[in-house]
Structure formats: C-alpha cells, structure tokens
Amino acid sequence: MPECNGPADAAAYNRRMQSAWFDATLAWISAHPHAAGGLVFLIAFCDALAVVGIVVPALPLLFAVGTLIGLGHLDGPYALLCAAAGAFAGDALSYWIGHRWGPAMRELWLFKRYPGLLDRGEQMFRRHGSKGIVTARFVGAVRPFVPAVAGMLHMPLKRYAPASAFAALSWAAVFLAPGWIFGASYDAVAAVADKLALVLLGLFAALALVWALVLYTWRWFAAHADNLLARALLWTRAHPRLGRYAAALIDPRRPESASLAVLATCLFAAAWLWAGFTAWLLVRGEPLLFDRDVQAVMFSLRNPLADRTMAALAAIGSAPALGAGSLAALAWLAWRKRWMAAAHWLAAIAVGLLITVGLGALVDMPRPSTAAAGFGFPSIAVTMTTVVFGFFAVLVAREFPGRQRVWPYLVAGVATALVAFARLYLGAHWLSDVIAGMLLGVVWVLVLGIAYRRHSTRSFLIRPLVAAFYGCFALALAWHAPRSTQATLAQFEPPPPERVLDDGQWWRQGLGEARHFDLQARGDLSLLERRLRAAGWSVQAPADWIAVLGVLDDSHGPAQQPVLPLALDGHPERLLLRRAGARADRIEVLRIWPAPVRLASGMPLWVGRYEHMQARRQLRLLTLWQPEPHDHALPADLRTLAGSSGEGERLLQARVGPD
Template sequence: MEVLFGPFFDWISANPAWAYLAVFLVAFAESVAVVGMIVPGVMLLFAAGALIATGELAFWPTVTLAIAGAISGDSLSYWIGARYRHQIRAHWPFNRHPKPLDRGVAFFEKYGAMSVAFGRFVGPGRAIIPLVAGMMRMPRTRFAAANISSAIAWGPAYLAPGIVFGASLKLAAEAAARLAILILILSALLWAAVWLARRLFFLLSPHASRWVQAWLRWIDLHPLFARTAQALADRQHPDAATLAALALALVAAAAMLGMSLSADLFGAQDLRINQFALDLGQSLHTPLADQLMAALSRLGEPVVTIPLVIAILVYLRLSAQQRALEYWLAALAFTLLVTPTLGWLVRIPRPDLGLDLRWPWSFPSGQVLSATVLYGFLAISLSRPLAARWRWTPYALAAALVTAVALARLYVGAAWLTDLIASMALGLVWIAALGLMFRRHTEPLEQSAGLALVTLIAASAAFTAATLTQQQLDIARHQAIRPPTHISEADWRARQDLPIASHREDLWHRNRRPFDIQYAGPLDRLAQALADHGWERAEMLAWNNAIKLLSPSLPLAELPVVPHVHDGHHDDLTLVKDLADGRRLVLRLWGTHSEISASVPVWAGNVTEVVKHRIVDLLALPTTLPVEAIGKQDWLPDFAQMPTIAMDLGTPILLAPRDLGLLSAQ
C-alpha cells in the first residue's frame, strides 16, 4: 500500500494547505450548476476521507471546508437561477440537453423547499436543484435554511465512506496488506465477470437464433454432420446418441490438443503467465484469506455440487419434467466421466507445492469444470421463464460463482491458470451444446421460482454443513507440506548459511521488518522465562474484542494486539510489555521450518513498539512504529540477564535451549 500511495501521502504531509484548499474547491465545484455534473466530487471527497483516516488531514478543518464549499456552490447556483431564470433554457447545455433541467423542475415542484435538502443527497442532479430553486423564486431565507442544514449533514456523510476505507487500509497494513489486496482483486474480478456476462448476453442474444439457424444449415450440407443437424433441429428426435457423440468428440478434441501442447510444445509450468499467477496467489496467503478461499473453493466441491444436483433431480422428477431431468443427468455424467478420462490422457501435473490433494492432475480441474457445467446449465434453466430485461441475471450469477471457484483454486495452487481457463472453456462448450438441445427439445417452465428455491435451499444447506464440518480440514489440505530442515547447533550459533528468513516476509519485498531474534526451544518455556521481566501473553485482535477499537479513550495497554503475517501465517507467539511511560513493546515469533538435532524447533521474530492511532476520536488502532523508531536498548536488558546470549547487535540475538536451562549441557 505504501508503495502505491506513499509519495502522494508524503506530498500531502508537506503541503496540507493545498489539500484543504482542494477539499473546499471540490465541494464548491460539485455544487455549482453544470460544473457539478462533470466534477467527480464523490470520488475526491472519498479520497479526502481516506486522508483523514491515515492522519494526513485533520477531521474538523476538512469537514468544515467541505461544508463551506457546498454552501457556497449551492448559493452561487441559486443566484444564477434567480438572476438569469428566463435565459437559462436558451443557453448551453440546456438548449441542447433540456432533460436534466426538466427533471430538476419536476423534482422541485414535487417536494418544494425540501427538494434542496433531498436533492443534495438523492436528487436527479444535486447541482441542478439550487439553480431550479432560484428560477422558481424560492424565498432566500428558506433556501438558506435548507442549504446550510443539509450541507452540515452532507459534509460528514460524504467523508465517512473514505474515513472507513482509510481506516480499513491502515488496519490491513498493520495486520496483512495481502488480505486487503486479495479482496480488491477478488472483488474486481467478480465484478468483471458479472459485467462481461451481462454485456455478452445483450450483445449475443439478439443474434443467437439467426446464428444457430445458419450453423444448422451449414452442418446439414456435410454428410458427416447431417445427423447432428437433424437431431438439433427435430424436436422429436432422440437425444441420447447425439449427446454421446458430441461429448465424445469434445473429449477427443480436448485430449488431442492437451497432449500435443504438453508433450510437443511446452508444459504448463513453463509458461510465464502460469508461474506469475502461481507466485501471486502464494504471495497473498494469510490465515483469513485461507478461510475465505477455502469457502469459495467449496462451491465447486462434490460436498456442495452433488447434494445440489440430487435436489434438482428430485424436484424435476416430482414435477414430472422427465425430459429436463434427462438433460441434467447428461450434464452430471459429462463431468463425472470427462474429469478422470482427460486427466489420465493429458497428464498435466499440478504445481509442485506439496499439497495434500488426492488427484495429481491439473487439467481438467474437477471443481472448475463441475462448477461451470452445473451453474451454467442452471442459469440456462432458470433464465427461460424470466422477462427479457432480467434474463441476464442467472448468467451473471453463474459467471461470478465459476470465477470465484477458479480464483480459489488458483490461490491455493491446485492448478495452473491456463488449465483453469481451459476447464472453463471445456465446460462452456458442453453446456452450449447441451443448452441448445435442451431449449429446442423441452418446453420452458411457466416460472422458475420453484427450481430457484430448491437450488437456494439445497446449496445453502450443503455449503453450511460442509463448512461447519470440514473447514479446517480443507484449509489443511491446501497448505503446502514443508519437511523441516535439520541444522546443527554449532551452525546455528555460528550463523552459517541458515535456511531462516532474515526479515518478515513482505508483499513488496522491501524488508522493512528485520528479524532481530532467533530462538530454539519450546515457546512456552521462553514465555515463562520472560514473564519475570514483565512480558506477558498478548490479547490478540479477534471478533469478540474488536469493539475495543471503537473506544479511543482506552489506554494502549487495554487494546488488543493486531496479528501480523509472515509466510502466510500469524505469529506463533506474541508477548507484550507495557512500559512505565505508557509505551508498549511487542515480541513476535514465527516458525522457521528448521530444527536443531531433529528435535528442537527454531523460531524467528522481532521486537517492535506499537502506538495508539486515533481516527476522528471514534476509532483507535494499535499501529506498529517503523523499525528505526525503537532501539534495542529498550528491550535488550530483559534478554541480557539470560546467560550466554550473543550480543552482536548487527545480527539476530540467539536464545538457545541451554541458555535458558531448558536442556542439559551436552
């Protein structure tokens, strides 16, 4: 985050007067007639709110200037309307685009004086209403009262989202910037999937029937495809043989393409885009992100998809929709047969991360293929009875679900990016052929509410039950298995080529948090040894104590400590020491996957200082100071009293088991 916004924040800190002036001018311009229609005031005030949260701008000066700018802009618009009310319609832009002004007049006539207050928030054009108020000869005192009172409420309301966003960024930077970036990427890609599905639907649907008829005429001219064309065109033609032939042809084509690419040209692991996507996914790992992505991956797992399909088949059977039931069986059979068949034929291995997964092949991804076929065919079924303007919604929802499953599989490193895309493409081709025959050979339901309700209930119940019973198991399966590295005590003490991180792993690899402590031994023993020097286990931030952050009056010692992330994991041990002057020191240690003599684990970490950062006197965040702000003299005496510690301040301080009397001397 600092890489992206650091220079901007530095400029704001050095030039706060210009920032405050910009807030006034933005609020003013957004309220002026015509000008306010093109000024992105909401976005700019959102940014100002974020600067308040980060401490670059003060709250009261910013909100006061925003209110003053809004009042001034509305007053100017009112004066223009009162002064030139007869000439306004004759000048640009209203002489060419009269609709905004007409809507403003209608809004004013409906709500009267209250339209000034309402229009500032929800009106048809907040910069138009004051202009219309002047044109309609609204009394100045009534306008001023509505203008001032609404601006006082508008200023904090428009800054508040930015303040919340800035506070979340600051908390994310303290806890795990990776999680914030992952959520931004996930949200952007899901939105893109919905947007693309909607755009493609409105782009293709008007021409779909004409294209299908042209395609059927083309293949009817070829003897090899004539039977397929006849089956697609004839509503009474039996489907089973045609569907089987289409599925077999699709599998054969995918297998031939996959084998030729993997065997003759290149492997999936050799593609830069695949390696980049894998590295990005692995770099964004955090414990909370693991929870989220395990849940999204479950949307394509058999524990959710099989109960969902069974519920749909039962519903179709009970509602006497035998033909539709057969198509659903065809959709399910395709995923069950094609996944193992293509896997063994193409044999593209998964990324070598040591994941505990039963299936060794990357293509096709069973979760992505089943999600594409299941949710795609469900969208085809649900969209038929809908009105034309809403028919895109099932497709958009299906696109979002499939994208979520694919991103989750990419995040855990279960498949290569190109194989995930190929799996989606394979599923799309199949449901396109299946959906074409389904639409031509079955009658649409009068309404899809029953099927939608059954789908929602079955999917929710299966997803909830699976989450409650195997969430932690799924997370463990998707964690890379790293065998420990064995090192000798002599090498550890001599610091010779140790496979131990020297810094807390940073998303941008800036090495801003060096590890200044290494410890070998049980963590409980270290915590016990340091307890005599005032160190105690920290209360970590969790859902049950997060409300304390809403109490800025609490002393720093009573605020929970925000967990940090290294190598995708939270700190294994967190101790705090509250100093007499109100300062707080925090010791954090993480596992290193190294052991001494195959039995003594080695931990690495650091000691930092946290301060209380107040945001608008509504929120308090314990924030870690830069490493240069704390000297080792603040905490070294506590460790110096322990025997035989290496005192070289240029390298990590080593605490060995026998140094603390944990193991007998050899």
Template sequence: MTEYLDLVLAFIADNPSLAGLICFLAAMGEALFIIGLFVPTTVVLVGAGTLIGLGKLDPVPVFVWTTLGATAGDAISYWIGYAFKDKIKSMWPLNKYAHMMESGEKFFARHGGKSIFFGRFVPGVKSVVPGIAGMAGMNFTRFSIVNVTSAFAWTIAHLAPGVLAGSALSAIGEISGRLALVLGALLVVVFLFVMLGRWLILTILPLFPNAHAAIVTWFANRQDKTSQWIARTFDPAHPRSTGMLVSALLLLVTMPTFFWLVGEVAPGEPMVRADLAILNLFDSLRTPVGDKIMVFATTLGDGIVLTAITVAVAAYLFFRRAWRRGIGFVIAMAGTAMFVPLFKLMLHRARPLELYAGADAYSFPSGHATLNAVLFGICAVLIAHDLNRWAKAGIFTVAASYVITIGFSRIYLGAHWMSDVLAGLLFGTAMVSAFAFVFGPIHNEKIGRATMAVLVVATLAGFGGWHLSRTYDRALLTYEPRSNTEVLTVSGWLDGDWRAVPARRIELNGDREEPLVIQYSGPLNSFAETAREAGWQRPPKWSLTTASGFVEGQTPSDSLPILPRSQNGRQPEMVLIRKDANEAEGGRWVLRLWPSRFEIVKDGHLHALYVGSVVHEDILRPMGEFSGPRTDLETPPSAQNPALLLPGAVTRVRGDGTEVVLALGREAGALPKNGSDPVTGPQDP
C-alpha cells in the first residue's frame, strides 16, 4: 500500500509546476461567484500543504501560485458583480442561492470594505462577497489592496494545517512508513466525511430550495390522517421541521441499509471475502507504535467508560428536569445495550480473533461502534440543539470524528470485521436520528449546552484516563498481532494440501478474479533469475515519464508501468512482464506473486509460500493517441506458465480444469525428479 502513496507523491514531486497550476486553479475556483461552492479547494490545498510537510513540494512556488489564484478569483467575481449589478440575482444558477446573496449583502453592509478580508474566511458568504462589492461599486484600488492582503492570509490558513500534518507524518514515517500510512488513512476518512457534509449543506441543499414546501403541500392536499400529520409536522413554517425532516430521512436510509448488510455477511457472500481482504491489509500495516495509538482509542470506547458517561449525562438531564429527553436518552442507550448482544447471539458470526466470552464472543454488529455512535451522537444532538448550522456542523464533526476513530481502531486491531463496524455505525446513526426526530422539537427543556459539553468531555477525560491507567498494558497484550500462518510439509503440500491455498485472486471488494496458477516457495530473486532466461523482466517503475506513456499511442508494452492489484488485501511481492514475441500483437504477459498465509517447512526451515497469477494484457490504442492495457487472457497456455521453468516444478489440475504449478526455489530445495509429471488432483472443495 505504501508504494501507491509513494507513486502519487513522486508524480507530483517530479512535476512541481503542475502542482502550482492545480493550486492556482483551485484557489481561483473557490473565489468565483457561487462556482466556488463546487470547487474542492480545501481538499486540494490541505493535500498540497501535506506534500510540502512531507518534503515533496517546494513551499514558495505553491504559496505564490495559491495566493495569485485566490486574488484572481476574487477579482473576477468583483468584475462580474460590477458588470451585471442587480441583474445577477435573477440569473441561473445564482437565483438558486438567493439566501447566500442576502447573507452576503448583509455581511458587506455591516463590515464594508473589511468584509472582503473577513468574508474570505466565512463559509456561506466567501463566494459572493467580492461580487457584491462590485455590485455596490466599491473602489477597485481599495478592493485590490484588501483582496491581495486577504489572499495572502487565506493561503497561509489553508496550507498551514497540511504542512503541520505532513511534517508530523514525515516524522512518524521516519519511525515507520506503515504507521504514517495508517494514520494518514484515518485522517483521510475523517476529512472526507467532514467535506462531504459541508458539500451537502452548502452545495446540494440550495439546489432544491422549494422541495421541502412542495413535499409538505402534496401531503397537505391528501385527506388521510397520516398525510395530514406529516404536513403539520414538517411544515416549513415550523422552526424545527428541517431538522426533523433530515432525521426522518436518515432513519429511512440507515435502518434498511443495516438490514441489507445483515444479508451480505452470510457465508459465501462477497462481503465476507472483502472483510478478510481488508483484515489482511491492516494486518500488513500494523506497527508497535500504531498498536499503542489504536489500543488507546479503542480502550476509551470500552463499555465501562460509556457507562460512566451515560450515567453522568442521564443524571444531569434529570437534575435539569429535562424529563422527556432524559427518559429518551436512557431508553436509547439501554435499548442499544440490549440490542447488540441479542443480535450477536442471533447471527453467531465469529470474530477475527477470540477476545471475550458469551454474546460478546460474536462480532456482528460492533458494540464499540454502535454504543459510541448512539452515546456521542445523542450528546451532539442535545448540545447542538437550537444553535446555528455552522455550530451544529462543528459539534457533529467532532462527535463523528471521535466515533469513526474508535470504529477504525476496531478494524485495525482485528477485533472486528469491517462490516461489523459499518453495521454498528449504521444502527447507531439510526438510533440518533430517531432520538432527534422525537425529542428535537422540544423547546421548553433548558439543559445548559455548554455545561453538558464540559460534563461529557470531563467524564471522558477523567474516567477514561483512570480506565486507561488500569487496563492499557493488559489491552496491548490482548490486541497484540496474532499470526494466522499455517505450516505445511513438502510432502503434505504435494499430496493435497495445495488445495487449501486460494484458487482465485480476491479483490478488496470481495470479488473473485483471475485464477492463481502458481504456488511457489523460495527466494523471489531465484524465481526472477530463472524467468529472465525466458524473457521475463521487471516492469518500469511509476514516474512522470512512464505514466506519460499512457497518453502516447506508440508506447511499447514493456514501457508501461503495471496497474496495481491486490490479493486478499496483500500487495504483490514481485511483478514480472514479458512482451509478446510477435511485435504486431503489441501485448504483454504479467506475472504477480503475492504472499499467502502458508509456509513450507523444509529441512527444519520455514519458507514463505507465494501465490501467483499470469495474465495477458492487450494494449489498446484508441485513435492512436493513447495506450491502455486490458486483460484479455486470465491464464497462460499450459506449457507457458513461467513457474514450469523452475527445476522440479509439478503441475496439478483443479476441479474446474485450471492448472496450478507448484515449485520450490533453490534455497528451499527442489522437488522430486518425478514431480514434473502432471498429476490430476480431485475436485477442489
């Protein structure tokens, strides 16, 4: 996995002018009138800042290009407003964002010229304020001075977090590249969640400004009691109807998705294979420091900590005489606490590793993910109640980030399958949505939001710290990596144990792909040296030069880098290619060897067993301008499997007719002389 990140970083680092241009376009795009809502500037600039922190980009050109882009975008918006004046309000798509125009006008009227500086940092108005300044006829010289100054400060504010994150990841990478990748993946998940929520709030919802009223009107025109209740409940005139509508929609989406997921974890389903592949992926990325961080997170999500916070919150709600919300909170937490073990007993899905006894010995759904989602989700609902949407977004972002981190830790540590955590988050979100729908409209129960937030954080810090001091060292031992390696003898492997090795490659999504036609135990260099005599060679590494070959129509097949493929969550340890003998065909054969969970014991020594595929790629050249590989054959001809070049290789035939070659490297010892005769094995189970 780290090699893919290195490829991306190397590509950008080899082309810093392209990185500067991208930052220029992103910064300019966000400053354009309304269009800025659709431009993912934060993603691009935080990413660029991260690359600076990692030492992959020069900070000066990126800073200059970003500042120029932000300045140009505001200048264009100013010109649009100056040229079209009030006509702009009736133009599509600007007429869909009338509320933003009104907010921008009020902001400009309140702050005057300073709004150009401060407005750039205010979500919801930053893409309209420069245009409004133009509409108001603000002096261009004065506008330009403020524009350049604010662009300078805005660039620092957007690049700095990425630079800090990149510097931290770079320092962590000096300890372990795998740890940096794990923490980077966690940051990406949280960051994408936050950006998705922001995009939905700012960009998508304004496109349907009248949808709420239209839906309510449709129900109001119906005479049945249910429709009339829906019309009254979700009336746009009701100040809390929008929140109730969002809660209802979330409930209608998350609960069916949860039960759909239940069906997808039945034995033999692709989701089960995907779970195993992702488990193997995280197992390959584990490090001692990463284990300590994730054990810290998962211990804070233990039941005893949740119980302490639940008791504190319930007691506070009853103390404030918020009887209905207090009772609803207790019912939600108690109901979830009973639902999780009961559902585990019903489904009886085994965990990746043995941790607990009783109902907790089973894995679906994750109790940590479910209970933490319900607890902190409801706390976020109570604390954010009646605040403005940006305050709500901030509170829910913090709560969601914390819950996602705990769920991530369960997958990383192998305590749960990925689908267990997804199911827990789905059910937890559904419970929070139901609570918000029922108790959100209540306005006569004052709970003291700031006090409650302090109570939750203080209980988590105090009781969680106490729990960590008592159990952290024991938890490190509980969650320490456990080898699932299976050892085979040479004779047992030849006699039939080869059938236990996967027959097809499994993708991260659980799909079964091409047959695995090689089982090899021994040094990889030995395999490569033998294959070289038959024309097999290492493929070119990814770089700007080799990647550009995909956009050239005459690139030879052996000059194109190899597209990545994983087997059950693992990356290939060795890749070889061989051009077609006939130049007119212009294709290539690609061999990949992945590590398996098996080892071969020979003369008292253990040797890793690799599984491999050999596929043929046809190089497509549409219109003679591009070169794109497409797999057209998934198995080589019987006599062309490169593993047969190894001394003493033997062939076995699976029940579906595919052949697999078994071979030992020189250091692992050769197979018996008579092993080269093809042997047909019985059908695979």
C-alpha cells in the first residue's frame, strides 16, 4: 500500500514517478529513440552469444525495457524488432563459430570452461533438431550454446535461419511482455501493491537465495562426496593422533562414510562461521551497522496487508505449529519402535531449545524499538525452525531415491527463510539475530546428524512419517495462524512517536508537519466518529485479503468495492470513512490515523486526510478506487468540526485545514 508521507495526490505522483535518475533516463530515451533501440539490440545480442550470454542479465534488463514501453516512453514494435534482431544476430554469430571450427570448437578457450553446458546443448539439439533451437531460447544457460552446436554439426543454413528467426521473435515477445504489461498497468499496480509489492519481492528474493544456496550446495557435495572421503582418509593417515578420531566417522568400509564426510565438512564450515560471527557481535556489544539499516528499511515498508501476511508467516516458527509436527513424528517413530531415531529426534528439539534459551539469557544485546516482546539473541523461532525441519530432513532424506533427496532440505530452507523474513519485517529481531539463529540451528542439526548417521544404518518406510510430520504441521499452522495474527501484530506495533508537542502550541500552530493533513483532532475518537456518521459518513471495516480479492469480482458494483488501506509511519488507519459522491463511480473518503507526534498531556492525537476517489477499471480484471488530484475544498460538514465539543466526560478538539 502507498505510504502516506506526501501529498494525497497519489495517482499523479505514481504517474510522474519523480526520481531524478529515472527522469534523466526517460529524457535520454525520448531524445534518442533510435539509440535506445540500439541498446535493446545490444542487450539481446550479448545474451545470445555463446558463453557471454551466461553472465548477461537479460531478463531484468528486458523487463525494464518493457516497462518503458508500457509507460509510453519507447515504441513497442520498434523495441520488439530490435530485441529480436539482436537475438537473431547473436545466435547467427554463435552458429558461424560452430560452423567455422566444427568439433575443434570444444578446444577454444571460450568453450573449454563450460564443457557440461556444451554437452547439454548438443544433447538437446540431437534430440529435438530444429525444435531444439526454439526450445533452447527459453532454457537458461543452455540458450547461447545450441546455435553453436547447430553450426558445429553443420545444420544447413536454410533450415537453421527460419527456426532461429522464429525463436528470436518469440523470445523477444515473451521477455518484453511482463514489463510491457506492468508499465501499462502501473497505476493499478501502485494502487494495489506499491510497498506491498516491495515486501513480496524482498520475500521472493530471500526464498530464491535460500533455494539456490541449498540446491547448489547439495549438488556440489553430491558430486564431490567421494573426493572428500578420499581426502579425509589421506588426512587421517598423515595425522595419526587426530586422525584416529576422524577415522571413526569415515570408515571406507561403511556405505555411510561419504555422507558422514559431507556432514562433517558442513559442520566445520557452519561452526566456524557461527563462532566467528557470534564473537564479532559480542565484542561489539551492539547491533551491526547493517542491522539498523535493514530494520529501518523493513519499518518503512510496513503496510496493513503485508502486516497480516507476515504475521501469518511468522506462525510457521510458533510452538503450536512446530510442536504438532514434532509430536506426530515422535509418535510414529515410537510406534514403529525406531528408538534410535526417536531419541535423536527428541534430543535435537529439547537440547536445541535449551541451548537457544540459554544463549538468549546470557547474551545481552540492545533490542529493536519494535521488539517490546519476543526478542532474543539468537532468534528462538528461527533457530527452532532450522532445527526441526533440518533434522527431519536428515532423518528422511537418505530414504529418498537419487536427486529427490534434496527436497527435505529445500523445504527446511524455505520454512526457515519465511520465518526469518517475517520476523525481520515485524521488527522482532536484528538481521544478525536471524543469521546467528540459522547458523546455530545448522550446527546443532549437523552434530546430531553425524551422531545419528554413525549409529543408525537401518532404513525404514518414510512415506507415513513424512505425511505425519508435514500433514500435522500444516493442519496446526492452518488452525493457529489466523488466530494468532492479531496478537502478533499487537506484540510488534510500531513504536510511539518520539516528537512531543505542547498542547497549547498544537492548538495555536498545529503539528508543523511538511505532510498534508486536512484534519487534526485531540480527544475521544468515538465522538468524532459519531459526528461524522450523523453527517452521512459510513465506516468501512479494515480491508483484509478476502476483501481485496473482491476487486476481481465482476458482480460487485463500485459501491461494494473496498477502499484499500494506507499506512502512516507503519500505522494503519484507525478509522476509514466513506460516502457516495455525485456519481456512482465517485466517493468521498476520510482516513484517520494516530498522529506522528505526541502531546505532552498524553491525550490521544489524530490526523486525517480527505480525498475524492474514482472507480477505474484496470486491465479489464479489477475495479479500484483511485485518488483524484487534491485540488478540492473541504465539505461543509468537515469544516464545522473545527473547535471544541464534548459529551459528558468525553472531549474533542479539532483543527481543520492545513497548518
């Protein structure tokens, strides 16, 4: 949701996108449209070149180009043809290289570094022929190698050129389309998302990072497990005193030795990172610089819809959700008499919790301003999520066939990342608390994993265990998350304003804020609500995700569509009022928030903003209320609020109009 920290003319602001660098870019593109086409050609050309295309970030660059097309700053068909021509020319150069050198191309320094990608490209081409040229255009790192393979295998030019031209044109259209649609619907996206979109993008980036880290780490160790085992054996022979302890873990006669060597290597790396990171924090005795920066960014992104989403995601690391899955797994292991697995499972959770709570009691770190409760170093929620999901992955992963063994670890990484991001967003922890919690959880999981793998070689049927753990966890989460959302949000409310204003000064001069407010009121908000209801205003309940999804319902008229919430300094509206306008597609809206300052007397202070809004159909999919330029006078009923009023002991003083 857009943050209300500027003029109410949100739609006009979104259309102008007032940013110096962006304005300069648009001015350059407007003044040099042909040069902009050349830039698009160059991006697509470099992406298509063999080897070079691996490192060119074509997707985000072409998304930006598509956005400029949608905003009307670049001609769409011209940019599409430039991108297609660049892709075709780059593929043609790769085809010529392959045709010129033939099989000797493999010895060129450009290709010797990536023999695996070249082999994959050759397999795809041999399997699909001309179709492979089109398919490869949309297959990541293989894309720039297939045209070179086609040339190397002497595919006739009259067969290659049409397939390459079609592939280049379709690729350009597909890669430009998302940005094109985004730019064309920017007002709709800004009205629905704005800072919510930034939060979701940040969450997606965190998940992608963890996913890639887990996946590629697992693949690397899977490919190098035997080599690690051989090196470990050589080390034990070269260092007989210390080696005898390591030899107990990596007996080459045991089938588990390779996985134990991998776990031991990971343990060494994770323990070293955790010890070094924790020592660094303890020596400083205060949060790191990036801790405060991340906390400030997260606080600036607070908005009502994202608040509810993050509070629900934080429930993944709650005791009811983790406890339900853990008890279900323990019960199944006990029922099947897997006593060794059950003992390690119980030790992982119980001892992990004791270690985390003990460290939290021993380490005294300043807490974020929003962490009035639920704070600790390291993060208990993040650590226990890592331990529970991580050790469960150790229990069941080896029972999966082949490459499927990575899935339990990926689930553990995703669950931990969701909890970590949600608690960072809510302000429950510093980033260093979250990192330390993850590392501590990984270290403990690896310690228990090595102990379990060393003493247990029996396999067992895992499908019932997997269903019991994940199923009970999901059911408990579905039950607990909706019921805990409000309590979680109350626990991590934004802090009260730091600025204190004398009551008399406020009454004479107002807030003295640069931000525009049409109403300032001190006293009982219910009295203000009653007076506004009497004047024909109606109160809209806070819009949740179900109400927001209602904008997609064609059967609802504009009057039934909700006004989307806004935030002021992290606080949602305390009161949102609306009434019908002169036409069916227009309404008047009054938003009221807690003021960004405190009064010295302690009386509650409120600020409000009056807007005219119009219903607009966006993308033929949804109807949104969007604000009109703030050039209208306040209605008479709002102007009459100025002054003092009261009912019994309830008092209200209001100032109307800007300071």
